[in-house]
Amino acid sequence: MASVLIRNARLVNEGRVFDADLLVDHGRIVKIAGSIDGENATVEIDASGQWLLPGMIDDQVHFRDPGAPEKGSIYSESRAAVAGGITSFMDMPNTHPATLTLAALADKKRRAAMHSVANYGFHFGVSNDNLDTVAALNPSDVAGVKVFMGASTGNMLVDDPRVLERLFAEVPTLLLAHCEHSPSIRLNESTFAERYGDNVPASAHPLIRDAQACFRSSSLAIDLAKRFGTRLHVLHLTTARELALFDDRPLAHKHISAEVCLHHLLFDDRDYPRLGNLIKCNPAIKTQADRDALRLALLSDRLDVIGSDHAPHTWAQKQQPYPQAPAGLPLVQHALPALLELVAEGLIPLPTLVAKTSHRVADLFAIPDRGYLREGYWADLVLIRPEPAGKAVDTQPVLAQCGWTPFAGRQFRHSVSTTLVSGQIAWHAESINDDCQGLPLRFMR
Known part of the structure; x- marks a missing residue:
């Protein structure tokens, strides 16, 4: 499983919005810091100007x-x-x-x-x-x-x-x-x-x-x-x-x-x-x-x-x-x-x-180690890119099997640039990574 270093992101988590880098290894968030240096990550993503959300x-x-x-x-x-x-x-x-x-x-x-x-x-x-x-x-x-x-x-x-x-x-x-x-x-x-x-x-x-x-x-x-x-x-x-x-x-x-x-x-x-x-x-x-x-x-x-x-x-x-x-x-x-x-x-x-x-x-739902940007948690992450001119829904193929969306003709002011699922890149550069495999959620009750 690749290690991923996300640099220069604006993290949104637990009521706070702050600038930081975030390092993912073996599927989990291993470090959140103002600047992360000296790490040889397999993949580096410059997230300047983007929000990083769970x-x-x-x-x-x-x-x-x-x-x-x-x-x-x-x-x-x-x-x-x-x-x-x-x-x-x-x-x-x-x-x-x-x-x-x-x-x-x-x-x-x-x-x-x-x-x-x-x-x-x-x-x-x-x-x-x-x-x-x-x-x-x-x-x-x-x-x-x-x-x-x-x-x-x-x-x-x-x-x-x-x-x-x-x-x-x-x-x-x-x-x-x-x-x-x-x-x-x-x-x-x-x-x-x-x-x-x-x-x-x-x-x-x-x-x-x-x-x-x-x-x-x-x-x-x-x-x-x-x-x-x-x-x-x-x-x-x-x-x-x-x-x-x-x-x-x-x-x-x-x-x-x-x-x-x-x-x-x-x-x-x-x-x-x-x-x-x-x-x-x-x-x-x-x-x-x-x-x-x-x-x-x-x-x-x-x-x-x-x-x-x-x-x-x-x-x-x-x-x-x-x-x-x-x-x-x-x-x-x-x-x-x-x-x-x-x-x-x-x-x-x-x-x-x-x-x-x-x-x-x-x-x-008592799901452990997910839903937050915390060290030790699974890296379920989304990078959100602002679209100042608006991004037309119709420019992106509909991935759902039915082939249509009620949002046709609309423009949104933000887009999803990257999605990580359990530390794996699932969506990036307008493309699905078919090698990504989601994991079963655990319910700790």
Whole structure:
């Protein structure tokens, strides 16, 4: 494994921004100092004018592997991820077959060991009939346990109150919840179908999967977590109203945490006329007021982490009429450049963004030796280059298997120049290093 010396970088870590050199050897950060001399590193990178960040740890992706190779695979999507500054990912269980058994979990780990250029972990799924398996899980074997408390996903929708109560009482590790109230959604769907027939517009999506449907489900999840003492992580908040359900205090002092996803921070319902089904996702992108409330909540401890919920579908699938078009969009390739627009606009300080995309994710999932720029830690690193004239998204090939991005036509004011994964160069000079091999994430619980 090559040693790498990064010179003249501006490091962003644990609330500080400072100039330093950083030396990597045998996959780990071995020295951080104002100037590092006398080292014969295999690779030297002059990072003058660039920020050096810990790589983003994405707590929620859908890499579609196994079961939907036309949409994505661990091979294709991990390459898109490192191009976007993501060095580690945690993949969701709603694949084909779903990750509802230990055999399915082992198969996904095997696939990642063969094909992933990013570090990897996997969430385990819950159905109405696998609670014995969930209760017996070794907490160190999975990133978390995912429950769909709404939004039908094959046999993974769990809406039986008795099953939910047992799950919250017996889950042995962090429980992640997708919260939407399905009966409310079905009622709204019927109302819009009566009004529009087969021509329901994509702009109806946030009205069908509305704020009330989210609030009813997330309220239930939090009530159950408080009743049973469950360590709960509520995924992809989309509404201002839901924010009041969460405490504004440091992650270490609470057992109910919350995630926001980058598309809910960067789009709002004014974008449906232009993008239509391309931004159809569950839960839905909602109003500008909701978006602004989520942005503001990042400045406090009410929102703990930022994820992507990368969920690709083919272009042809997205061109179907709104009721048939699947929900989800590809996001990992542009994750950090897109989020850095919030920094460029003065809406969030860069150290806060780093905390929500790296530090707090490592803390929440108990991932040792990652998520920080510290001597002895794994070298999961991202160099960010400013682009004063703006860099057009369309100048870079789309690496995700689906071949499209909702950011087409946009320009970003920062780009990812280099990504290191466990000390290996994974992305540099606009190119993937196929020799890079991500490592399995460890969960110290």
